[in-house]
Amino acid sequence: MDFQLTPEEEAFRDDVRAFLDENLPAEEDREPLFMLEWTRKVREQRWVGFSWPREVGGGGGSIMQQVILKEEMAKRNAPQLGSCFMGLAWVGPSIIQYGSEEQKKKYIPEILDGAYQWCTGYSEPDSGSDLASLKCKCVREGDEYVINGQKTWTSIAMWSKMIILLVRTETEVEHKHDGITCLLVAMDDPGVEVRPIRNMAGGAIFAEVFFTDVRVPLENRLGEEGQGWQVTLSALANERSSISEVYGLRSKMEELKELARRTVRAGCPAIENPSIRRRIQRADIRVEAMRLNGLRFITKQLKGQPLGSETSINKLHRASLEIEIGELAMEIAGSASTLTRGADEAPDGGSWAQVALSWPDVVIGGGTPNIQRNIIAERILGLPKD
Amino acid sequence: MSTGCFACRHSEKPIRARMRVLVKRAGSDRLHAPLRRSANQSLRRGARKREHMNFGFSEEQELLRAEVRKFLDQNAALEEVRRIVETPEGFDRNLWNRAAELGWVGLTMPEENGGMGLGLVTLLVVLEETGRSLFPSPLISTVLAAKAIERLGSTDQRARWLPGLADGSKIATFALLEESDNLAPEGISLAAKRDGDVTLLSGRKLYVPDAGSADLFVVAFRSGSGPEDVSLAVLEKGASGTTASDFPAMDLTKRLGKLELAGARVADDAILGEPGTAWPSIRWLIDLGAALVTAEAVGAAEGALELTRDFAKERTQFDSPIGRFQGVKHPLAEMYVDIESYKSLTYYAFWALDEDEPDASLAVSRAKVYASESFPEAGILGVQLHGAVGFTWEYDIQLYLKRAKWLRPMFGDADYHYHRIAAVGGL
Ligand SMILES: Cc1cc2nc3c(=O)[nH]c(=O)nc-3n(C[C@H](O)[C@H](O)[C@H](O)COP(=O)(O)OP(=O)(O)OC[C@H]3O[C@@H](n4cnc5c(N)ncnc54)[C@H](O)[C@@H]3O)c2cc1C
Numbered sequence: 015m016d017f018q019l020t021p022e023e024e025a026f027r028d029d030v031r032a033f034l035d036e037n038l039p040a041e042e043d044r045e046p047l048f049m050l051e052w053t054r055k056v057r058e059q060r061w062v063g064f065s066w067p068r069e070v071g072g073g074g075g076s077i078m079q080q081v082i083l084k085e086e087m088a089k090r091n092a093p094q095l096g097s098c099f100m101g102l103a104w105v106g107p108s109i110i111q112y113g114s115e116e117q118k119k120k121y122i123p124e125i126l127d128g129a130y131q132w133c134t135g136y137s138e139p140d141s142g143s144d145l146a147s148l149k150c151k152c153v154r155e156g157d158e159y160v161i162n163g164q165k166t167w168t169s170i171a172m173w174s175k176m177i178i179l180l181v182r183t184e185t186e187v188e189h190k191h192d193g194i195t196c197l198l199v200a201m202d203d204p205g206v207e208v209r210p211i212r213n214m215a216g217g218a219i220f221a222e223v224f225f226t227d228v229r230v231p232l233e234n235r236l237g238e239e240g241q242g243w244q245v246t247l248s249a250l251a252n253e254r255s256s257i258s259e260v261y262g263l264r265s266k267m268e269e270l271k272e273l274a275r276r277t278v279r280a281g282c283p284a285i286e287n288p289s290i291r292r293r294i295q296r297a298d299i300r301v302e303a304m305r306l307n308g309l310r311f312i313t314k315q316l317k318g319q320p321l322g323s324e325t326s327i328n329k330l331h332r333a334s335l336e337i338e339i340g341e342l343a344m345e346i347a348g349s350a351s352t353l354t355r356g357a358d359e360a361p362d363g364g365s366w367a368q369v370a371l372s373w374p375d376v377v378i379g380g381g382t383p384n385i386q387r388n389i390i391a392e393r394i395l396g397l398p399k400d
Numbered sequence: 401m402s403t404g405c406f407a408c409r410h411s412e413k414p415i416r417a418r419m420r421v422l423v424k425r426a427g428s429d430r431l432h433a434p435l436r437r438s439a440n441q442s443l444r445r446g447a448r449k450r451e452h453m454n455f456g457f458s459e460e461q462e463l464l465r466a467e468v469r470k471f472l473d474q475n476a477a478l479e480e481v482r483r484i485v486e487t488p489e490g491f492d493r494n495l496w497n498r499a500a501e502l503g504w505v506g507l508t509m510p511e512e513n514g515g516m517g518l519g520l521v522t523l524l525v526v527l528e529e530t531g532r533s534l535f536p537s538p539l540i541s542t543v544l545a546a547k548a549i550e551r552l553g554s555t556d557q558r559a560r561w562l563p564g565l566a567d568g569s570k571i572a573t574f575a576l577l578e579e580s581d582n583l584a585p586e587g588i589s590l591a592a593k594r595d596g597d598v599t600l601l602s603g604r605k606l607y608v609p610d611a612g613s614a615d616l617f618v619v620a621f622r623s624g625s626g627p628e629d630v631s632l633a634v635l636e637k638g639a640s641g642t643t644a645s646d647f648p649a650m651d652l653t654k655r656l657g658k659l660e661l662a663g664a665r666v667a668d669d670a671i672l673g674e675p676g677t678a679w680p681s682i683r684w685l686i687d688l689g690a691a692l693v694t695a696e697a698v699g700a701a702e703g704a705l706e707l708t709r710d711f712a713k714e715r716t717q718f719d720s721p722i723g724r725f726q727g728v729k730h731p732l733a734e735m736y737v738d739i740e741s742y743k744s745l746t747y748y749a750f751w752a753l754d755e756d757e758p759d760a761s762l763a764v765s766r767a768k769v770y771a772s773e774s775f776p777e778a779g780i781l782g783v784q785l786h787g788a789v790g791f792t793w794e795y796d797i798q799l800y801l802k803r804a805k806w807l808r809p810m811f812g813d814a815d816y817h818y819h820r821i822a823a824v825g826g827l
């Protein structure tokens with residue numbers, strides 16, 4: 015067991031620190047134009063797509079360098095690297111692994127530059143947890159695919175230029191995972207219609223997407239026809255160990271403690287209330303457990319063993335913590351807890367009320383807790399499938 | 401790694417001999433540094449010449465684990481454990497001697513006193529396995545008492561007591577708690593009286609692990625009126641004015657007892673360190689004790705999970721193995737999540753203790769909080785998921801439930817450690 019960095023890793027960390035010292039002002043000193051310059055500089059530094067191979071424009075960073083970079087960035091509350099969230103998270107990795115040379119040349123630089131947004135068209139009204147049952151119809155006509163069907167819960171569809179889409183090219187299959195194909199489709203193609211859906215927090219961030227006789231050239235297929243399920247799985251597996259989520263949770267916990275320190279309940283700061291305090295401590299311990307679980311997963315990767323279903327451990331922790339943080343904030347804030355933006359009395363301008371209504375993004379969006387429990391019980395514990 | 405094969409070929413070859421070879425080998429190419437120390441470090445850390453951060457075990461440590469597990473499977477299966485715990489001492493002398501022979505007891509004790517001078521992370525591997533098997537033995541008690549002697553004792557004192565502990569011929573324990581059941585310094589009120597050139601101790605020590613079988617007691621007593629004015633002395637079994645015995649208690653695989661002192665004589669050379677200065681070391685020993693029992697709890701909880709998982713695959717109701725029902729499989733998945741999580745916290749705590757990291761206490765308390773809350777839940781769940789047979793004496797799951805209840809208060813329950821977390825800089 016050893017948590018010390020090697021000399022080369024230390025040198026890398028020092029480089030990262032030096033860069034941040036020079037180019038990242040303290041949060042309160044970041045001018046409006048700062049982001050423009052930051053975006054250009056981190057791109058030059060090849061920190062956007064840092065884990066991707068250098069040939070495609072990535073940084074070629076090793077697993078440990080990725081961890082170090084994320085940690086140093088988190089320590090200073092540095093802004094995100096790159097702006098094309100889904101492109102960087104899984105569309106890019108899928109294209110790098112399965113895409114043609116033309117696809118790589120065309121899309122990867124644009125993802126790295128954040129030229130536009132990508133969205134993800136997997137879920138359908140009748141295919142959620144059971145994604146492989148998806149029905150969105152796609153037939154081949156000459157050198158084109160013709161798509162007819164519907165996707166839903168598609169985050170940021172209304173602001174995206176491209177969609178990574180799963181369609182069914184074959185209906186007579188023995189196994190429902192076969193006959194699925196992955197396509198890259200432009201959202202402004204004729205026949206694509208987006209209808210935003212308002213969520214319980216009041217915003218409209220996801221949408222229904224309808225496809226009516228949408229024609230897509232064959233070369234927009236990612237991977238082989240019928241290989242869409244594998245393309246999707248490896249893309250999701252590309253979601254690296256959850257270290258950066260841990261930093262996100264940590265900073266949320268710090269804000270929560272801050273709230274508990276300055277909120278006075280029954281004459282004393284909420285943080286001194288034994289039951290609130292205990293719940294904060296419990297959550298803190300779980301965040302630390304997530305960090306250390308993540309380090310164990312990384313160790314496994316460093317030893318050349320692939321990560322399996324154990325990442326579901328941290329997904330379950332994260333789901334509970336996202337909910338618990340919102341609930342704790344409500345409990346701390348008392349009668350003011352449900353006030354929203356616009357009310358002077360709303361703590362932190364109503365942002366906690368927003369937090370308490372936003373957890374489904376994480377809890378439902380990435381595969382529900384029940385599905386994670388099934389994965390652990392069946393794939394790790396070897397219990398029979400239901 | 402085919403540890404199975406390796407273990408076959410080398411079955412019961414003492415770890416000590418093999419570790420020593422490794423220690424020597426590791427030492428031989430490092431002529432500048434003091435041999436022994438650098439060799440130990442390379443074993444302890446997995447490898448100084450490592451390439452990466454490594455939150456896992458070295459190959460030697462994995463081999464050790466395989467051999468410990470094999471030894472326990474062969475010699476201390478649960479059926480045998482049940483027989484052993486019904487004997488008066490509650491553990492098997494023969495197995496204890498063989499375990500000592502294999503190097504488990506002296507693993508972390510100094511080499512000059514007959515130990516192997518290895519780190520706590522290596523001991524962790526042994527404890528996970530003794531926990532998994534619910535192996536009844538005074539291992540943790542003896543290791544902890546030895547650490548007290550090593551930390552506070554003079555060279556003479558170490559030479560006097562440690563070799564007998566390292567080779568298993570003597571058993572030791574740490575007698576800390578009293579009626580107050582309080583792990584703070586004010587919980588120690590055992591009275592000391594000066595009589596000529598000796599100290600006389602009178603009072604009762606309670607909840608002393610393995611009290612009935614210990615040959616040596618490291619006893620905490622009050623040496624002055626200042627809040628932290630406490631000291632440690634080593635008392636030998638049977639000395640005049642001392643009586644030790646075990647309580648009847650729920651977990652038969654762990655003995656808890658009392659030590660009664662009525663003017664027990666302590667010569668000055670049996671007091672560890674300067675009188676009145678022991679508190680910081682006692683504090684550290686409480687952390688260490690909490691870490692050691694939590695390491696066993698990791699293995700024990702895995703044992704409980706495995707037993708219940710296997711039962712759920714076998715037991716059929718409603719024409720299906722019950723393990724197919726989500727009412728059974730989901731709680732088992734949650735149990736797995738918890739065990740893996742306090743396992744990570746525990747591993748880190750051991751490393752932090754070995755390296756004397758500033759956050760070692762914090763790390764121990766986090767691990768113990770999680771284990772104290774979660775392992776007892778797992779024990780209850782295990783019994784419940786067995787249905788009525790879980791409630792029988794005959795089925796083994798109840799043994800794990802009892803171990804979980806033993807663990808909860810040992811070296812501080814969750815409440816105590818939540819307060820510790822606050823005291824050492826957490827919230
Ligand atoms: C904020 C948000 C953003 C999203 N963004 C996208 C996106 O960008 N692109 C996209 O494709 N999708 C997106 N999704 C959809 C998301 O992937 C699905 O909501 C999710 O997979 C669950 O599917 P469902 O909503 O149809 O629920 P269902 O699958 O109908 O599940 C309903 C309930 O039943 C439970 N359940 C289902 N099956 C089982 C089982 N076998 N055992 C036990 N319990 C079960 C579930 O856990 C859940 O609690 C988003 C969702 C949300 C909430």
Ligand SMILES: Cc1cc2nc3c(=O)[nH]c(=O)nc-3n(C[C@H](O)[C@H](O)[C@H](O)COP(=O)(O)OP(=O)(O)OC[C@H]3O[C@@H](n4cnc5c(N)ncnc54)[C@H](O)[C@@H]3O)c2cc1C
Nearest residue numbers: 715716717718722725726727728784785786787788789791
């Ligand atoms: C103290 C005690 C006294 C008793 N006295 C009597 C008595 O006087 N007379 C008598 O006839 N019986 C008696 N019983 C038996 C009792 O009714 C049964 O133990 C009970 O019905 C459960 O059956 P089982 O033990 O076979 O467990 P199982 O049915 O094998 O269940 C094992 C586990 O699987 C779970 N499980 C089973 N099926 C499902 C499912 N479909 N979905 C989710 N989970 C499932 C159960 O909840 C349980 O946790 C007694 C039991 C006890 C413990």
